[in-house]
Amino acid sequence: MAKFYGEIGYSKSTEIRPGVWDEVITKKDYSGDVVRNNRRVVPSDTLNDNVVISNEISIVADPFANENIYCMKYVKYMGVLWKVLSVEVQYPRLILSLGGVYNE
Secondary structure, three states: OEEEEEEEEEEEEEEEEOOEEEEEEEEEEEEEEEEEOOEEEEOOOOOOOEEEEOOEEEEEOOHHHHHOHHHEEEEEEOOEEEEEEEEEEEOOEEEEEEEEEOOO
């Protein structure tokens, strides 16, 4: 099993000034294991095909991660930001399923 150490981005709506809300990204570093490592290429109408990974990363959750599971947006893995598609709770760990490239 490969080891993982990287950044996870959490997105929360925050009121910047009265009546104006914006998404604020909070970044935290975590360590864990790469449970499944799978890559596939999806044909597209553009010049280059899309790369999608179906990896699962198991992290040791801290209280912040446990309270903000619903806010997880991306994981930085191998230098690229990947979307978090789902989170499975197996206390004290969280299993993150990754998908396509995060573009926000």
